[in-house]
Amino acid sequence: MAGREDTDRQRGTRPGANPAWARELLEHLRPAGRDVHRVVAWLAGAVEGSVALRDAAGNLVAGTRLPLDEDLVTDIAAGRIASAAWQTGEEHLRLVRVEHPTDACVLAVSRPAPFDRRASDVVTHTAQVIELLLTAHDSAAAGHRLRRATSDLRLAILQLLMVEDTVAARRVAAGLWPGLLDADTACVYVVESDPAARDRIVEDCLDHTRENALVVRCPAMDGHVIVVGPRETTGDALKALVGRHRDTYLGGSVRQSLARTATAYGQAVSALAVAHVRPDKTAVYTERTHPERLMDPAALRTWTARLLRPLDTLPHHTRAELLATSRLGLEFTAVAAAKVLGVSRNTVRARMERVESLLGTDFTDLTVRAVVLLALNTQIGLADVPPASDTRAAGPHLADLLSGPALRTWAQDLLGRLDADARNPRRTLRAWIAAGGNAERAAQTLGVHAQTVREHVRSAEPLLERQLLAAGSDLYEVVxxxxxxxxxxxxxxQPRT
Structure with a gap:
């Protein structure tokens, strides 16, 4: 006849029983408690001993290091022995193999008292829980690595498009997203959100576009997601997404060729500024009258070819790299261009300095920047317009391009918007541009405070409907x-001959 203590012990170990230690162990499988270190620490307390979890190489994964028979540990890790138990001095030890997707681990437990049935069950079941946690961790880590690799690949494709290498971009995209860049044109969108919510916005963009668009975390702006959408449905899908998220805005470009992805990106950023004041939080870039469209196309193309001729002696890939980098560096900043292209800002500056040297000019001059960007955009936008057969011969000069009646009328109308302001912001703006956009130098020229210069320039922005303090195409049009x-x-x- 069993005593009460024996009866309780039998009840605690009979099939279907749910002892307290088992419930505690299962708690470690909940999402909030999945930590191998916590499980090993719990096991040490449950068996009133010391615990060490070691990988196949003998490294301590969790717990405290114990003096063990290394040959025996090696046999268990290799699978030649499933488990082992022995006594050394006053310590009782037990070693159990823990399966792992790559390399098995060994769970070692040491305690002063012998391993009774309860302690043995605790060790066995804990080993199973650790196995599940290690497997889940490896699966999660593999999933994270896959998502990171996919994200990096999308960024690489965008960077290739930014430097006009559409052939390589299509080749890279074809491996994972067949047909994604088969179209010759696309719209570029920029979704802006709180940086903390960007990962969720990226996933929503992928879901809403059904992976029929290139979705990239902007490397230059933490809260921006760039979407290159060859398909017409992308814009509507992103508008629906923005409508469901608070403090989220959408700017979109007009449809451009894939080779003009950098131009389309600039348009999307410009539209994003307008989206902030729209009730629906979305805006698409509005095509306005750009100065280059008021110039004779053939004359503009000929002038461009002659200006950029010093770069024609370079290898094709080097020339394309210099032109694309300079276009981004002039449109934005060297730092932003570096992040978008995935290179250092020193690399961007070195490339732009090389173009400066070849063109015999200085990019610190805003008029130079405006004129060179005009040529770089013409080189892309009027690629189908043939220049004169001999670009060395005398042809149209910059003064000829700027003296056309249509362009002069446009310029007079644009700057004339400033004439009604009694503070004479037009004079301030002229001095500010001549000073390279430096308010302090312009203030010395005008004999006013630098803050006055900034206020005048800022007040001119809504009148001209262009951003001036942020260097870019808006400012260069005003120049x-x-x-x-x-x-x-x-x-x-003075381009090199």
């Missing part, structure tokens, strides 16, 4: 307007 009406001197360029 070209000043050159067209003769308010600024033409820049000095």
């Amino acid at each position: 070209l307007a000043h050159l067209a009406v003769g308010d600024l001197e033409l820049p000095h360029l």
Whole structure:
């Protein structure tokens, strides 16, 4: 006849029983408690001993290091022995093999008292829980690595498009997203959100576009997601997404060729600024009258070919790299261009300095930047317009391009919007441009405070409907307007022959 203590012990170990230690162990499988270190620490307390979890190489994964028979540990890790138990001095030890997707581990437990049935069960079941946790961790880590690799691949494709290497971009994309870049044109969108919510926005963008668009975490702006959408449905899908998220905005470009992805990106960023004041939080870039469209296409193409001719002696890939980097560096900043292209800012500056040297000019001059960007955009936008057969011969000069009646009328109308302001912001803006966008130097020229210069420039932005303090195409259009009406001197360029 069994005593009460024996009866309780039998009840605690009979099939279907649910002892307290088992419930505690199962708690470690909940999402909030999945930590191998916590499980090993719990086991040490449950058996009133010391525990060590070691990998196949003998490294301590969790717990405290114990003096063990290394040959025996090796046999268990290799699978030649499933488990082992022995006594040394006053310590009782037990070793159990823990399966692992790559290399098995060994769970070692040491305690002063012998291993009774309860302690043995605790060790056995804990080994099973650790096995599940290690497997889950490896699966999660593999999934994370796959998502990271996919994200990096999308960024690499975008960077290839930014430097106009559409052939390589299509080749890279074809491996994972067949047909994604088969179209010749696409719209570029920028979704802006709180940086903390960007990963969720990326997943939503992928879901809404059904992976029929290139979705990239912007490397330059933490809260931006760039989407290159060759298909017409992408814009509507992203608008629906923005409508469901608070504090999320969408800017989109007009449809451009894939080779003009950098231009389309600039348009999307410009539209994003407008989206912030729209009730639906979305805006698409509005095609306005750009100065280059008021110039004779053939003359503009010929002038561009002659200006950029010093780069024609370079290998094709080097020339394309220099032109694309300079276009981004002039449109944005060297730092932003570096992040978008995936290179260092020193690399961007070195490439732009090389272009400066070949063109015999200085990019610190805003008029130079405006004129060179005009040529770089013409080189892409009017690629189908043939230049004169001999670009060395005398042809149209910059003054000829800027003296056309249509362009002068556009420039006078644009700058004339500033004339009604009694503070004379037009004079301030002219001095500010001549000073390379430096408010302090412009203030010395005008005899006013630098803050006054900044206020005048800022007040001119809504009148001109262009961003001026953020260097880019908006500012360069205003610079070209000043050159067209003769308010600024033409820049000095001496390309190498």
